[in-house]
Amino acid sequence: MPLLEIAGLSKSFPGVKALDAVDLAVQPGEIHALMGENGAGKSTLIKVLTGVFPRDAGETRLSGQAIAPKSPREAEALGISTVYQEVNLIPHLSVAENICIGRQPTWIGTVRWGAIAKRARAALARLDLSLDVNRQLSSYSIAIQQMVAIARALDVSAKLLILDEPTSSLDKTEVDELFRKLRILRQDGLGIIFITHFLEQVYEITDSITVLRNGCRVGCFATKELPRLNLVSHMIGRNLGQVEALEHTRASTATIRSETPMLEARAMGKKGSIQPLDLDIRPGEVVGLAGLLGSGRTETARLLFGIDNPDQGTIRINNQPVKFRSPRTAIRYRIALTPEDRKVAGIIPNLTVRENIVLALQAGRGSWRRLSITEQEKLADRFINSLGIKTPSREQIVRNLSGGNQQKVLLARWLATEPKLFILDEPTRGIDVGAKAEVEKLIQSLRQDGLAVLFISSELEEVVRQSQRVVVLRDRRKVDELTEAAISEQAIMESIASHSSERPEA
């Protein structure tokens, strides 16, 4: 008997059928991947399952019992625990408090701190983890916080654990660690639903895959019997040939306009952030910045965009020495940056698509030279069309768009400023395969238009595919620079690994 059985589950929002008679079965002791593009209905399915949204039709059985939780709390009590993409914990509380909050053991109204610590330790022990449970959560790395979130989910005698994009902010070693723990849980007979955009991880850890597309179930497959390309084509609903073409395009160097770099950094560094490094980016060139999470990639981008100020070295733009005090100065030199963390530093969530798109251009013009509404609308429409931003209207609030479309809005915001150097920090993180391909295509067309691009990504194959030159960072230091034919995943991994195996701080 399956642990979880969902049959004919449907959910509509005004104007959209988000889930259309979806079936799903998870066996005990199984890790089950839920795959699909952004907007395919994965999150909606999870939210209906855990009682965030009421369902329109269909039924859910847990261990044979029909269930219909009305809130995540009720779902938890039934044994369905969820760990969301963004760690939903409270950074300023201790690890123990985070694990037990909301169900803290009390004695006539007072909290029993000793019992809390004990319970937290027990929950962590199940993950083979021992931490100082009294330390503040934020003092641990994101990876550890993620584990704490899972420990919290397990603390309520869970039968089914749902992990929504648990690995999107973890580096390779941390992912391995997480997977080791998931295997322990699998052996304990837990059912695990695993949602991710990383295909390799799906093949590494899951037993079966359910693919959703446009709110419908495409099918359920055993992971071993489903070739990767077939999976992708199921997800995006295109045929295999197109997918293969995408995988095999490899950027050429033909477009480099001149040997004079657009940007030239010499011994640029900042104490405690990144060791001095040299970096050249020429017009028409994509430079990849590779390295593990925390190796100094984002820090480098921050220096180049004026968010942090370098305390040593020089930056020259078109041979002019420059000093950036703030992003505003960098923007004046036609530099653009889409940040790693879209939610925190990217989108303005409650403003409209139009307002988000015109923002940087308008900021550059200052408040007096306001773009008229007609100009703004034209600009917004142009980018909505050219980047294929899926939105009901340009006046839609950006928060309501899917991740991939939010990313496109950010790209549009910067393209509107007609930059000469575009720094893309993890532009494809957390977005679906289709949108990823579009972003990659866009980067190539920017390059052909003569832009200089600095491309930062955790996905090595992407870096390899996109870049004419790859700068490898490790432990906040530049350790290698690969060009042209020397660029391969193998080479990058070797140069990351070759310089001692000490782990970087996350």
Next chain:
Amino acid sequence: MSDWLSDLIFWIVFAAILLGLRRQRIFWTVGALGLLLLFNQFFTPGFFHLQVLDGHLYGSRIDVLNQGAKVMLLSLGMVLVIATGGVDLSVGAVMAIAAAVSSRLLVTQHLPAGVAIAVALAVSILAGAWNGLLVAGFGVQPIVATLVLMVAGRGIAQLITEGQIINFLDPTMVYLGNGHLLGLPFTLTLVVVMLLLTHFLVRRTALGLFIESVGDNDEASRYSGINAKQVKFLVYTFSGLCAGLAGLVACSNIKSADANNIGLYLELDAILAVVVGGTSLQGGRFYLVGAVVGGLFIQTLTTTFYAKNVSSDIAPVPKALVIIAVCLLQSEVFRTRFARVLSPIEKFLKPVGSWLPRHLPTTARHDSPKS
């Protein structure tokens, strides 16, 4: 013109305005004001009575406009501050400072009213700039930063007046809060001019977009090249100016500067006006006209209690209840939960208003699905 005819015209105009706003956020604010007026129409005899004396209009509604001017002026500054995610608690104290400065210059220094007003406004701007410096320059939390001036400001005002209540009879100063222009109180002109000015300042330039952007996501705004510090500094400074104007009106109303009582607790009314006007205290999207209508609503409420002889000791209780009701009406969560009760009202409004233009920006619906 007989009373019932003027009432009828008033309600037709009011209903037309309300229908025109039915897709806008401030619909609920204007609607609440309408309900309050409707209550007075039936239960407060004489509330709707208008009479002309010496070519000036008099009546309770005119009183509301005149007395409400202070909160409406304050709310213009407050709404921008709140839109950046801050709050300005010092406006009441700044009112007292402006009143003290102007009357001191007028009475003991014998300076012309124009100079006294100009200096008082300059001092208010300075006070606002001080708040701006603390918040934008030094990153002090807005509540704390403005609390400093809220407490110290009254002391400063006392120092300026040397602890005295300064009375004045200067015609220009008296005109400010008591005069009439085109048959209506001059304060109304002042509010309208300031509203237009503010509207121009934030909506005809890109400042409004920057304010909303900073209030919604400070960090992302900085990444987009917006000078968030400058934006914050500006709104606090502007709030100082608005408070100064309100302070001048307040002391002109009573023809004297009483540093202890001018503008007392008005910062709270101004914050309420902004909230009733549909702007969230979390910052982001703001509604300028909403804030002004909110100020009008609060004054109408106060005047209604006066008219109904509710003792000023217990008036805050019903006032709080009404304000809670208005805030609930604006809450999307509340409206969806009580849709069954509210939908007949909407159904009634729909056919009546279907001929009206549809291009007005609607408030966001947050129910569209994400992946």
